[in-house]
Amino acid sequence: MAAESAKELRALGEAIRAGRKTLGLSQEDFAERCDVHRTYVGQVERGEKNISFTNVLRIARAIGQKPSVLLGKAGL
């Protein structure tokens, strides 16, 4: 994966982690809210996953942010 993309995935992951922490949720509780596996949340937060667009939408919904706002918070 291009270095640029890896950096952007990490930025998205950090914005997702910040959103999760605002909700005061553990990765496990947040995974349940998103209906994804707990380890997937950890991987996405660390920028290790080339997450699908529909999962970005699902996670943004679970955080309670518009996807465009979540990306803006990630500086994207």
Add this chain to the structure above:
Amino acid sequence: MAAESAKELRALGEAIRAGRKTLGLSQEDFAERCDVHRTYVGQVERGEKNISFTNVLRIARAIGQKPSVLLGKAGL
């Protein structure tokens, strides 16, 4: 795929198509600019592909819009 996600993918596809048309590019020329296959551009524009996040970034870059702006134009 959930109906909601299908609707959102179509909205993203329409915003990408509008961006491409603003550049006055054919799907073929735009695919070359994005370094993806021509048929992939058509599928994404029709909302038929659960596009990866890094490809959303790549396409936004090719359009010359921030990814958060592209999503905003898609109403997401």
